[in-house]
Structures are given as structure tokens and as C-alpha cells.
Amino acid sequence: MTKKLWSILGLCVVFALVLQIIHALAVQRGYYHSSELLSVEDYRMIIRSVKYGMVLVIMVFAAFFLSEILQDWRIHPIQYVLVGAALSIFYLLLLSFAEHIGFEMAYLLGAIACIGLLFWYLRFVLANASGVLIMVGLLCLAYATMFILLRMQQYNLLVGSCLLFATLFGVMYSTRYVDWYAESEKHSKPKRKGRMIREDRYMEL
Numbered sequence: 001m002t003k004k005l006w007s008i009l010g011l012c013v014v015f016a017l018v019l020q021i022i023h024a025l026a027v028q029r030g031y032y033h034s035s036e037l038l039s040v041e042d043y044r045m046i047i048r049s050v051k052y053g054m055v056l057v058i059m060v061f062a063a064f065f066l067s068e069i070l071q072d073w074r075i076h077p078i079q080y081v082l083v084g085a086a087l088s089i090f091y092l093l094l095l096s097f098a099e100h101i102g103f104e105m106a107y108l109l110g111a112i113a114c115i116g117l118l119f120w121y122l123r124f125v126l127a128n129a130s131g132v133l134i135m136v137g138l139l140c141l142a143y144a145t146m147f148i149l150l151r152m153q154q155y156n157l158l159v160g161s162c163l164l165f166a167t168l169f170g171v172m173y174s175t176r177y178v179d180w181y182a183e184s185e186k187h188s189k190p191k192r193k194g195r196m197i198r199e200d201r202y203m204e205l
Contacts, residue, residue, distance in 0.1 A: 004068075007077045008061050015057050015084045022091045023050040035099035042103045045150045049107075050091045052146050052160075057087050059167060063138060066171065069178060071131065079125050083118065090114040111143040 029035075030043030061080060067073045090110050097106035115136060122132045145163065149156045 004077070005065070008065055008080060011077070011080055011084055012054070012058055012061065015088055016054050018088050019050055019053045019057075019091065022053075022088070022095070023047060026050055026091075026095050029095065029099070037100065037102060038098055042098065045103060046091075046095055046098060048156075049094060049146060049150055052149065053088065053091050055160075055164070056142055056146065057084055059142065060084075060087060060135075060139070062171065063135065066174065067131065070174060071128075073126060073128070073131065075125060082121065086114050086117050086121070107143075107147060111140075115139050115143070 026043065026047045030040070030047065033040070033043075060083065064073075064075050064080065064083070068075055090113075093110035093113060094103075094106050097109055100106075101109070118139060119132065119136045122135055123129075126132050126135070149160055152159060
């Protein structure tokens with residue numbers, strides 16, 4: 001479990017770099033005003049949305065990790081990579097679509113595309129209908145909240161801070177009875193048993 005946590009933290013760093021590249025691209029496109037359809041303020045909202053992207057990735061990864069602890073789900077790091085890629089490509093879709101159909105429609109189309117992709121993929125990853133619906137519901141709520149934050153220029157910091165505090169409280173509340181040492185031992189025991197079984201078979205031969 002400790003290795004899984006470090007793997008997730010490493011992936012967060014990787015996707016932070018990916019989002020930084022998309023952020024730089026959005027800044028460049030806005031500087032040269034690449035699309036006549038978008039105003040300066042539209043480009044600014046796209047740039048701000050990319051800044052919120054890392055928060056979205058961390059929250060989704062945290063939800064998956066906690067679900068592995070509380071619901072005994074098994075999610076491979078490669079599956080974390082694919083989910084993070086889907087979350088990151090949303091901002092590239094937002095930037096590219098917005099230059100042709102406008103910010104609002106691009107945001108809606110990009111969100112529908114990414115949520116639909118994750119809904120299809122998570123059905124195979126989680127193999128749990130209720131879990132898939134919960135995760136998709138959280139994604140819909142996250143994208144809707146991010147859109148509202150982009151529109152609330154004066155209160156976005158206040159609302160964002162309160163939402164992060166509420167999220168932290170939810171995590172602490174749901175894991176208040178979790179014995180993290182026991183969880184680490186539980187996930188390490190099957191490997192030891194497997195090695196012992198192989199050794200016993202080798203001795204019999």
C-alpha cells in the first residue's frame with residue numbers, strides 16, 4: 001500500500017508537468033490571439049481552468065485510492081495513468097475546441113467526451129455498477145463546480161478554499177477508523193503467502 005501511494009504521488013508530479021505544458025500552450029495561443037472567436041477573457045478562463053486541473057487530478061486519484069482502502073477495489077497504476085490522461089486531455093480539447101465553437105460549448109463538449117470515456121472505461125476497471133456511477137457523479141460535480149469557479153472571479157478563491165476544506169474533512173471522516181498499519185500488512189501478506197507456497201512446492205519436487 002505504501003508503494004501504491006508513492007506511485008500515485010509520482011503520477012501526480014508527471015501530470016503536473018503535462019498540465020504545465022498545456023498551460024504554456026494556452027498562454028501562447030492567448031498571447032497571439034489565435035482565434036478571432038475567443039476574447040481575451042475567454043483565453044484567461046481557459047488558462048485558469050488548466051490551473052485547476054491538478055486539483056481535479058489529485059481529487060480523482062484520492063477518491064480511487066480511498067476506494068481501494070474502504071471498498072477493497074484493486075486499481076493498477078497503469079489504470080491510474082489512463083484515467084489521469086483522460087482528465088488531462090480535457091484541457092487540450094477545451095483549448096482546441098474553444099477556438100472554433102466558443103468557450104461554453106467547448107467546455108460542455110470536452111466534459112461530456114471525457115466523462116463518457118471514463119464511464120466506459122471504469123465499467124471494466126471497477127466491475128461495480130454502483131462504484132462507476134459514484135465516480136461519474138463525482139466527475140460531473142467536479143466539472144460543474146470548476147465551471148462555476150471560472151465564472152465567479154471575485155469569489156473563486158473563497159469558494160475553492162471552502163471546497164478543499166470540505167473535501168479534506170470528508171477524507172478524514174471516512175478514514176477515521178482505518179488502521180493504516182493493518183492495511184499495509186493486509187496488502188503485503190498475499191505476496192508472502194505466494195512465495196511460501198512456491199517454496200513448499202519446490203521442496204516437494
